[in-house]
Amino acid sequence: MEYVSLREVLDSVSKQVPIPEDWEKILPLSRIPFLQEGGRYKNQTEDFQAALHKLKLSAINDLFQSAYQHSEAAPVLDQYLHNAAPHGPKWFDWRETGRPKISDSARHEGLRILVYMSEYFARCLEKFRAGRYDKYPRHGIPLYEGMFKNLEDSDRIKQIVFDRNELVGFLDEIGIPHSISAKSSSAQASAIEASLATSLIAGEIDSKERVTPSKRDSSEKSVLLAQPTSTIHRTPNPGDHKLxxxxxxxxxxxxxxxxxxxxxxxxxxxxxxxxxxxxxxxxxxxxxxxxxxxxxxxxxxxxxxxxxxxxxxxxxxxxxxxxxxxxxxxxxx
Structure with a gap:
């Protein structure tokens, strides 16, 4: 069995989120003042300083675009993973023993992290308007400031994982765009053969037969099935959307x-x-x-x-x- 972390899932989905065409109005980088860089750069020419300022703005722009994409992807994942229970993908936790164990507490932690991250861009924008980025990178902003509630969460999001094939099937079924690849059939066969004992143990833990999408009764009153579905694509399918x-x-x-x-x-x-x-x-x-x-x-x-x-x-x-x-x-x- 191969696993994919919640962090990898979030990063993969966020990369599919398009940046608004009016991005410059949302993030007016022109308001950041030109500051003469000191240290080893203080004696450089004005053109060189201007080039440094351009690089600075580019770095800030990349950071904010990533924050925007993560803030858009996080509530979508939270919605579907929350509403899918108990028929969604199983949540596993590596933290206690270094081995993946099915964990309901990991589910609660993961959803909490996603909810907090849904406001990541708003928190960054608030700091931007307050001038916190004006002296960047001379006075840097901590890498995870605004993204996570605390540093522990930045580790937890990597320790909380899903079965790769199960997660990919889930995302594909409900139409969430992503770039996570499933295992090849040969890799699957090897993994099943190698982890037979583990699979049997997992079966004992989850005594009820797991209901996969293909086995679901069409009359089942699942919240997930009540959600609208669509084909996976970046460009909306004109025959299948809300219009x-x-x-x-x-x-x-x-x-x-x-x-x-x-x-x-x-x-x-x-x-x-x-x-x-x-x-x-x-x-x-x-x-x-x-x-x-x-x-x-x-x-x-x-x-x-x-x-x-x-x-x-x-x-x-x-x-x-x-x-x-x-x-x-x-x-x-």
Whole structure:
């Protein structure tokens, strides 16, 4: 059995979070004053000092972007891992013996760490506005300041782990983007053979048969199954997100339901709050970005005219294949 730590999971998911296009408005680095660097740099030219200042701003920007991504990923993981109990992935703890043990206390600790980290970016931004980063790196900010409640948590997040394949299956099922790879089938076979005794012991600890996603009864009233799901992708699937009903309404009201331009104009009109309340699931239209909405994982996305056109194109392709199944069969072969 291979394991992946809560820290690795969080880092992997956070890297999939897009940085807002109006990032410069969120983090106006221009407010950080130019400070002449002392020490071994004090006699350097003005151009050299300016280059150092640019590097400083770049380092601060990277730190804040990472804080933003972690703050967006943490509450999503907290939501799904919390609501999945008892059918979500098992939580293991390495701390007591140096061997992974199923631990309910590790679950509580891990969720607490995720909740605290959800405000990581807000805490960093507060320090930024208070001028705490003005003299960076001459007066540095502790690496974990704001990210964890204490230094112990920075170790605990590495000691709390999941079974890699179980965790990957869980993330894939609910559609949370990540970059964690599952073990190869040969590695799985070797691991199963090598750890048979451990598996049997684990089975005794968890006396009830574990219900995997494939074994779940469709009528099971699981909180996890009640959550919306989506395909894993960075770009939202126009046929599967929260704007689906809004698009259907726009097509019904458009002059030509099959014309991308007409339907897009109707969607923009629906997103205009001045003309009436927006339909549920639809946000405002943002010039240069599209129509704002939140995806199944709570990330902010924008639906564009290009994606609407892609949806129309996919629908036409499906219609052609349904009318001529022999052609589709030949293409598949």
């Amino acid at each position: 689906r009903k809004c698009i259907d309404q726009a097509r019904a009201e458009a002059d030509n339901r099959d014309n991308v331009g007409d339907v897009w104009d109707k969607l923009k009109e629906m997103a205009d709050e001045i003309k009436g309340p927006r339909p549920q699931g639809m946000g405002a239209f943002v010039e240069g970005k599209g129509i704002k909405y939140s995806d199944a994982q709570g990330f902010t996305r924008y639906f564009t005219k290009k994606l609407l056109g892609k949806q129309f194109s996919n629908e036409r392709s499906k219609l052609r294949r349904s009318k001529n199944p022999s052609t589709s069969a030949k293409q598949a072969s």
